[in-house]
Amino acid sequence: MKCRRFAALSLAALALAGCSLIPEYSRPTTPATEAFKEDGTWHYAHPADQIKRGEWWALFQDPLLDGMEKELETGNLELAAALARYDAANAFFSEESARLYPQINAIGDRTTNRESINRPLRGPALPNVYGDKTVGVGFMYEIDLWGHIRSAIASAEALAQASRQDVESVRLSLQARLATEYVLLRGLDSQIQLFTDSIKAYQSELDLMQHRHDEGIVSGLDVARSQTLLEETQALKFKAVSQRALHEHAIAVLLGKAASSFSIAPQPLMAVYPNIPATIPSQVLQRRPDIAAAERRVAAANDTVGVARAAFFPEISLGAVGGFQNTGGGMLLTSPNSFWSLGPFAFYNIFDAGLRQAAVDQATARTNEAAAIYRQTVLNAFKEVEDNLALLHYLEEENRHQKAAVVAAEHTYDLATNRYLGGAVSYLEVIDAENAKLRTERVELDIRTARMEASVGLIRAIGGSW
Secondary structure (H helix, E strand, O other), X not given: OHHHHHHHHHHHHXXXXXXXXXXXXXXXXXXXXXXXXXXXXXXXXXXXXXXXXXXXXXXXXXXXXHHHHHHHHHHOHHHHXXXXXXXXXXXXXXXXXXXXXXXXXXXXXXXXXXXXXOOOOOOOOOOOEEEEXXXXXXXXXXXXXXXXXXXXHHHHHHHHHHHHHHHHHHHHHHHHHHHXXXXXXXXXXXXXXXXXXXXXXXXXXXXXXXXXHHOOOOOHHHHHHHHHHHHHHHHHHHHHHHHHHHHHXXXXXXXXXXXXXXXXXXXXXXXXXXXXXXXXXXXXXXXOHHHHHHHHHHHHHHHHHHXXXXXXXXXXXXXXXXXXXXXXXXXXXXXXXXXXXXXXXXXXXXXXXOHHHHHHHHHHHHHHHHHHHXXXXXXXXXXXXXXXXXXXXXXXXXXXHHHHHHHHHHHHHHHHHHHHHOOXXXXXXXXXXXXXXHHHXXXXXXXXXXXXXXXHHHHHHOOOOO
């Protein structure tokens, strides 16, 4: 009869377990916009079916970059740490999910005990020392009447999903950082090559000036000016070499290698500006893993409100224990030595001085905080897209004018050289023309590098893949 009552109580409790105190969840609203302002020259690209989804760096057509991006997947320690955090979040979700099921434990002990002679209610014939052997099985099940366990599980699941998106966010960020470092390094390679060629020309020019000075054709002033131009350009070259070393070291760390044992052979920048498909704001919301992670954290925080609310209601558990016990003699596993106990256990807090309400308020505030962080993440994502769209738009225009400036500077240099050799102008005009020529060529290289850097930034801003 008692077993039937226990089973009936268990079924009734399970029937009530569908209750949930989680507030109804809706994704936080974000600024409504249908298009990006800085569309500029952002064209729709042709389908790139030959490129695997997500391997966006292949658009830059550089085999070395392609290989390093794949190596980053296994060598980068930041990514390894993010994956470990995801594993921990999944384990926490499994831990919370286990609370939905009963715990079954084996019980066993063998002790020797001594009772006090003066223990209350002790019979005169009872021994002072006796043995105790017990074996059995215990069962405990907490009934989730108010949904606090399921709320905690839902929160843990949302956090695990957020952690998974964190991994993707770290991966995308690292891929973009590697591509950016590589582009900057190749841009410096081009500058170093420019300086090397210029130094070679300036050295020949200095030798000529020195010869003409020795012949009494020019003054020492022209030799000094030529020497100054040569030394300044050599200084610029070594500055570029030092900056290149820093970018090379950064790439080594991204690949999980020691900077002292890693090197990349110099090679001029191969400027490739991929056609990136036009994307509308709603697609950015879907693609960006940091946005998805922020949204999942809002859901997780919302679920904790249900956990806090459930604390206002009684906790009810069902327990059972059974086995065999005797005072240390033989034949433990016999019917006379059997025992069992079963029944419900309830706990309800009557007064807590506002403790539970404070927990609800805290969970609600954390949900509001997570919602604000989500909206801020969306705003930052839109800003990053707008920033890189603007850069690509105006850098293209800047590059067009800068190319014209390079052509004009080269023409100016040719004219100044011819006029100097003809005796029409001083050598100062040649020096000015050479400075202008080198400066415009450097700026043109900087713009090409910045355009590729902005392309990487835009791909990262829209979520990396399409």
